[in-house]
Amino acid sequence: MTRSPHGVILFNPRSAEHKHRIPNSILQVAASIQNDRSFALVDGNRERDPWSTIRDHLASGRYRYFGTTVMPGPQLRQAVPFAHRAKQEFPEVTTIWGGYFAANQHRTVLSSGVVDFVIDGPGDEAFPALLACLDRGKDPVDVPNLIWTNAEAIIRNRKAALPDMDELAALPYAALDEVYPLHQYLGRTFMGERTLAYHSSFGCPFTCSFCAVVPIYKARWKGVSAERIAKDVKYVKDHWGADAIEFHDNNFFVSEKRSVAFSELIMDEGMGWWGEGRIDTLDRYSDDSLRIMRNAGCRMIFFGAESGDDEELARMDKGGTQSGEQILRFAARMAEFDIIPEYSFVLGFPASSEKEVLDRIDRDISFIRRVKEVNPATEIIIYVYSPVPTEGSELFDRVKQAGFHFPDKLTDWLDPVWENFDLRKNPLTPWLTHRAIDRIRDFETVLNGMYPTVSDIKLDQRKRRMLQQISRFRYRRGAYSRPYEIKLLQKLWRYRRPETEGFEML
Template sequence: MSRPVLLINPRITSKPRFPLAVMQLATALQPRHEVQILDGNVHADLAERAAALVASQDFAAVGLSVMGGPQLVSALAVSQAIRKAAPQLPIVWGGYFPSICPEAALNGSPVDCVIRGPGEATLPALLQALEDGTSLEGIDGLSWRRDGRVVHNPDRAFSAEALQQPLDYHAVDQPQQYLSPTYLGRRTTGYQAALGCRYRCSFCGVAAMFKGKTALPAAERLDRDLHYLRSEFGADSVQFYDHNFFDREAAMLPLLEVLAHHGLPWWCYARADALAQLSDSGWSLVKRSRLRMAYIGVETPNEQLLREMRKGTHADQTLAAVEQCRRHGVTPELSFMLAPPQDPEGETERCFDFIRRIKRLHPAAEIMLHINTPLPPSMLGGRKPVSPLQLRDTQGRAVRFPDSAAGWAEPAWVAYWCHRNAPWVSERLLERIRGFTTVLGCRFPTITDIRAPRWQRQALSAGAAWRYRFQHYERPWELQMMQRLVRLWDPQLAGL
């Protein structure tokens, strides 16, 4: 057995769910290394805990999982505390932020190496090289510093190996704490069935992580895992973390049969084209399986923009999917990207009109509003920038993305990563979007909030009715006051 490894999921939310990234890595490491996991969503004093742990034990390395946004801020603070407590201990980052911005992740930060893409094969290879004292050059998927300069090794080829390993749910402390009440059930679990996504939408971090590759699990694996989650932890509902649950219909049918057999209410990410094209027998299976909600990236009704993003879906498919969902008792959760740099004001209004059209078709459809924030051009040598646009701010100046992790942890760039603001969005437009969000959210309160009593939702909805009807979104101060009393859960920030 080699020295132990510490894996950390930095804080992102106060509602913990299974930190699958570090759990999956623990499974990959466990034959050789004992693994300890620290979860910042459970421990508010993560930096102090991590520092105390690394000062008292001899770890081979510490690995942190880092999404852009609030988790990056937390990851930086923890990494700094670890570096101070154990200056020689190698610090490794993996996850979406370092995969998309490897150069920035290493620039001026206390991070020694970053692993791009899935880490199940790269992390053990790195630990082996560190233990043997051999060169890091041959390790695909690794970015590191040689003589102070950042070196990016070639990408690692996609592998479906992770689907062969059963996940060790007891790698985390008190696994029961990760199942919580949601509107799906009393003990909802997070679960990922398939790996990757076969599409390459140009704005999407998933495309940067998997580069258009996907692998579906065997139906037996899904069946075995659902049995286990039910019997071991009392799971009564599932939130599927799959990037895109509905792949090709023929491949999906055995998985849907398994879900229909278990009959647990479930939630997933899906695409409008897949749902619109699903056969009648497919839909009746979906209904039997108790799919409750499907998160669909609509992005925009503008066909030209959809083409530019390589989305591969069309506005009429969105409408068809919404209609199918309505007929089969599924709530579509539709995500829009407002204010694209091409025409922030005009495109935002076009999205508002389309949303009103959808609400007429299926009033219970949930709407998620994001600002369109293209991925930063990849800083890897030789790769084409993800966005061909020359982005400009409201003053016409060229937008410069941060070149360090500390820069990306600035509030304005955290907001950018979370799709809450962008340099080309004027204060006036942001106000209009906030106004629309408030009026829409009050007129149609989210069904994912399980705490607010029905009368409170009805009061909100009645209060917003005239504004919604007359499209009067400006300064909805009376609704904002009501919202202070009725604080609805925000699935956009905190998940279900």
Template structure:
């Protein structure tokens, strides 16, 4: 009798143990794999000595494959370290990378001796078929949609897998994490905040966005009964008192949102989510009542730019006036809007940046409680976009400070270099000079000291008030240059950075 396949699923370390949240991709993969075999999850955010822990698992258990979720940025160096250790320890064990990095940069992912297979896009069905194929129980490799693999020295890209609204399990296998309660965290939402994903994908096609590149404008909202079942378990069985939604875009079409809002209104768990300005601005007053009853505390909104032309070029689908409107709408309804902006684009770099600074000041006048997150604009290369979106917009060639074309990395090791980790994290770009980089950093320092985030649960109130008072004169007259006194004070207070630390 053939033994059912066993898969080791790994989440490389990317966060502190305090900041660890449910490894939701691996839980969904495990639920799919366990219908055809067995799986084990090893979360590097909890198991800090990840390499020794992985090698111990390989010594004491038999696995047919290792699957690793690789998000990009700081996840890549950790994934490389783990993959190299596995390859050295068990040379014949297949190593599979999935998630954003191998989906967007497939050739680069496979251009390494420690990666055998890349799963593109949604991974559940592809990974199940691949693991079964590796054990002689599934289809041939060439027949597995969504898979890229090596045939000798040649990289083979199978056709993409169609987006699936899926057949999710009644409940994710949280028991595979040991005690799931260790993933509940104290945040500004509550004492035991839990991470959850209800909807998948986003129907928009923003040219800079990994979600658009991975799902190509497809999206799937959950059935209300499933959402109530999942959140009911998290609340009543695990003791969660608040929810951070990892949905790629929680507020979709209003009619489809109403049943979900009704569930949230019954449960009354304070929550945080991703949203769009146009969706919230157009939400009816009746449904805003549901939002208030559901206790939505904060919505992360991609404002991106105050320049309407730039928003059209990046296919955002929103307008600057909607950003101002949603700031006021959220103020009226007691929701904190957390706006993200992308500064220093490749063209009109300085002008766009200064225009964004002034627009942020305008937003603060409309709604002083709004929160601001600033990133460097780092567009995706054309070949990283979803196949449906390639060639659909005319992109200006990317040029570095020396006038040379920007050449993107061709291997995981190159993507693991600091400058490319920063690029992937929207923290730096090849066309950004030191003077403007310092100008952006100075503005962010003054802004975050003048308006410390409500998400900061560690810094004492008196310290945040003191920093705010110290920054007030600089912010009032727009004098951001060299805020040495704020940087010195922040060494002791160490205000939270939401764009780096999350909730």
């Protein structure tokens, strides 16, 4: 096969200020083109001046395409201005975006005039097919998973079936290691000294109306086989010393058979691991399966509990069989296997009045306290509801009726309030008053003081005990308002927030 002379820059914008994970998104794309053309990996997390590196690549004349992965939030701070600079300084270069933000906000992205194409979902087939069309000067009408413009009209090409992930090329870890030493991505977490970030599946088979995955994958899921996962993990362990794994799948545990087979394959590797799943899915796992997973190093599982109110769960279109009673029962069951359940709750959904919003928040707070009663080890993560454009869902219809809308211009997303919105720090929803937000945040502060997260590995036992001592009175009395003394200690000790920072990495 003749290699194309037109190379590709694959850019991962900065997403965090400190220890960084392997940029799996651009590695996945690089794997799809590594036999066809040259590529340059640029990780904004590891570059002091990433634009200078990108500009040097573009100025060399070897790269015709500039691909960027874009998640909502901090990545926009580099993605947006760099797209403008590339178009201004190198107008002949084609700019291609992928990721949740690009797909879910594609109208705003494409109308900006600085992004030419958006990959809507997996790019393993779409990206090389798009480049092949552009190399030949043809319109990409047959390229799947592509959103683009033609005569100012936005065109959404057909959705491709999810690929057989075992047939996809292996990620080019060695190519990344040549640019950024890979061992520097393997940081210390509560699971191990050198933690690998790994993605083993695409999508999720459910349709939660608040989830950014749903509009892209349409309730589809496809996973790598247990054998392939184990092979990849052992490869990174043997070459760079990984001893723990974070599975960044949207839903790792869809298949009990796969979960158990993977566990059995790495049973003797001494690796701790974490993944995301659904309560109603894992509650169907047998005791033997959960025991095998724990013996193989499963330390914690993240679950979207969302709410203890069955009517609210129905409005979220969670699908499956999850209920408030099941959430409580399963938390207790996990304690039997020494696997920490990490429950996330979403507070602040739209309602017809401020009183109804506050009443729902109070009910959720009471339910979270019940979870802690049945299993105090349960980690609780609280999000303030941030709408996602899941057209046709009852929840998104309620959001629009309440007067909420997203920015119309790409540059407007650079406003700090929208970055914080995407991190669920600063809700801009018209139904949430300051009183409601304070009620959520104050409870969260007291809860985290009473039950500090185990994933904050910098917080020693002395600090944990002190936080618990000053929080105990408030928690027992339900006196959450204005917990300034707890906030002061959390700020002083840089208490980490799992909901926005992920696991602490050293």
